[in-house]
Amino acid sequence: MERRVVITGMGLVTPLGHDVETVWRRMLACESGVAPTSLFDSHTFPSSFSAEVKSFSLDSFLGRNADRHADASRNTQFALAAASRAWEHAGLNAIPKLDPSQVGVYLGGGEGPIDFGPFSAAAVAGCLGDDGQVTSLDTVKWAHAAMKLLRSPCELEQDPNLAGGHLAVQFNAQGPNFNTLTACAASTQAIGEAMQIIRYGDADVMIAGGTHSMIHPLGVTGFNRLTALSTRNDEYETASRPFDRTRDGFVLGEGSGILIVEDREHAVRRGAKIHAEIIGYGSTADAFRITDMHEQGRGAVAAMTMALQRAGLTPADIDYISTHGTGTEENDKIETLAIRRVFDKLADKVPVSSIKSMIGHLIAGAGAVELITCVLAIRDGVVPPTINYTTPDPNCDLDYVPNEARKLDVRVALSNSFGFGGQNDTLIVQRPEE
Numbered sequence: 001m002e003r004r005v006v007i008t009g010m011g012l013v014t015p016l017g018h019d020v021e022t023v024w025r026r027m028l029a030c031e032s033g034v035a036p037t038s039l040f041d042s043h044t045f046p047s048s049f050s051a052e053v054k055s056f057s058l059d060s061f062l063g064r065n066a067d068r069h070a071d072a073s074r075n076t077q078f079a080l081a082a083a084s085r086a087w088e089h090a091g092l093n094a095i096p097k098l099d100p101s102q103v104g105v106y107l108g109g110g111e112g113p114i115d116f117g118p119f120s121a122a123a124v125a126g127c128l129g130d131d132g133q134v135t136s137l138d139t140v141k142w143a144h145a146a147m148k149l150l151r152s153p154c155e156l157e158q159d160p161n162l163a164g165g166h167l168a169v170q171f172n173a174q175g176p177n178f179n180t181l182t183a184c185a186a187s188t189q190a191i192g193e194a195m196q197i198i199r200y201g202d203a204d205v206m207i208a209g210g211t212h213s214m215i216h217p218l219g220v221t222g223f224n225r226l227t228a229l230s231t232r233n234d235e236y237e238t239a240s241r242p243f244d245r246t247r248d249g250f251v252l253g254e255g256s257g258i259l260i261v262e263d264r265e266h267a268v269r270r271g272a273k274i275h276a277e278i279i280g281y282g283s284t285a286d287a288f289r290i291t292d293m294h295e296q297g298r299g300a301v302a303a304m305t306m307a308l309q310r311a312g313l314t315p316a317d318i319d320y321i322s323t324h325g326t327g328t329e330e331n332d333k334i335e336t337l338a339i340r341r342v343f344d345k346l347a348d349k350v351p352v353s354s355i356k357s358m359i360g361h362l363i364a365g366a367g368a369v370e371l372i373t374c375v376l377a378i379r380d381g382v383v384p385p386t387i388n389y390t391t392p393d394p395n396c397d398l399d400y401v402p403n404e405a406r407k408l409d410v411r412v413a414l415s416n417s418f419g420f421g422g423q424n425d426t427l428i429v430q431r432p433e434e
Contacts, residue, residue: 005195006432008272009090009260010372011082011209015051015253015359018061019085024376026358027384028405032237033359034251039215047229049236050215051253051360053078061085062170069166073112076163078256078365079211083167086207090260091272092171104175104203106194108186108210109163110364121149167207175203181364183419184324186210187257188367188427192281194261204266209368211256223252226291228328238388242325242354243332243400245393250326253360257368274432276375280311280414286422293330293418297338300416303424304342311428313412315343318350318428320383320408322370322415325354326361333395335416340398351408353386353401367417371427374413378431383408 015033061081126142187210194208230249232239286299389402
């Protein structure tokens with residue numbers, strides 16, 4: 001018999017707060033985490049605003065244990081904080097005989113933020129002659145300057161897999177440890193693959209989710225060059241407008257969502273509270289272009305269809321869809337089309353929404369945060385809104401739960417994530433058995 005996989009713990013670090021209940025309350029109140037960028041001087045950039053995590057300190061989550069992660073990058077610290085909350089929420093901190101070889105990690109984790117100061121200073125030092133004038137690069141001078149200015153731990157922390165390593169150290173997770181960086185679909189894929197690992201019997205417990213922070217000059221420059229970011233600098237609070245006709249791109253966010261994913265029998269034996277069951281997972285590739293979705297949404301259609309088939313469900317069983325919903329012209333139109341292709345006449349009846357309207361796009365961390373809101377929607381019988389929705393688009397004609405949370409009996413929820421490169425991932429969660 002195939003092992004069943006459940007969610008027993010959840011943790012969040014987002015632009016709306018550092019714990020699940022605060023974030024959820026603020027989402028249901030339609031609050032926005034978007035503000036002028038403060039992590040670097042962005043006034044000359046086409047987009048000078050973002051959705052930053054504010055007032056964050058790892059010490060408040062780990063206490064003295066934070067010292068062992070002193071060199072961890074910003075995104076790794078977010079993951080450690082969110083995981084600590086999820087671990088506690090699952091009651092695993094009270095289990096003295098948890099087998100560490102049966103605890104694994106699967107993250108959708110991006111590269112760490114780059115500290116450009118030391119790089120720039122070393123480059124300048126390598127190009128200065130003895131007279132102080134700029135000359136061609138002297139590699140010996142550059143090497144001497146770099147040895148003084150660059151710190152090897154900080155350079156190492158740029159590797160995307162380091163966040164998973166820190167989590168293994170913190171929670172003594174000696175089981176499988178993976179990281180996937182499939183762009184904006186990464187954490188949804190990580191949770192789906194973590195579910196598969198448990199079903200294979202390779203672990204009983206997986207720390208799964210995602211984390212990312214790209215609010216730095218290189219990250220913002222890249223997305224601006226792709227014309228993917230909103231440039232509404234004078235209207236930043238309402239700039240994230242998924243599915244609205246006046247949308248002009250997404251708002252870059254940062255943060256982490258971590259779930260404790262567990263074999264159901266293991267959770268029941270230890271008396272854990274089960275918050276939801278993961279019953280469907282679909283993962284596909286468009287095999288089309290690197291930065292464009294297929295015009296007919298074939299990969300998105302295939303991912304949703306696969307997830308439904310693996311869950312043994314039909315579209316009629318889905319009560320709510322958490323969309324990828326970035327706020328770009330292409331994504332919103334094609335995701336709408338893909339949902340219509342899968343749900344057919346039922347597409348007009350199922351509510352869909354995008355929480356990116358409130359917290360921006362957390363890139364590799366986005367899907368995990370969105371799945372957590374699906375679990376909370378099941379728990380509380382209310383779905384989060386798509387805020388800043390004022391002008392309907394004839395190409396986006398679904399029920400986007402505009403501007404106000406809605407009471408709804410949610411038994412089963414579907415969550416979509418799509419990433420550059422044509423990656424498509426879908427998860428389905430259902431209400432746990434009584």
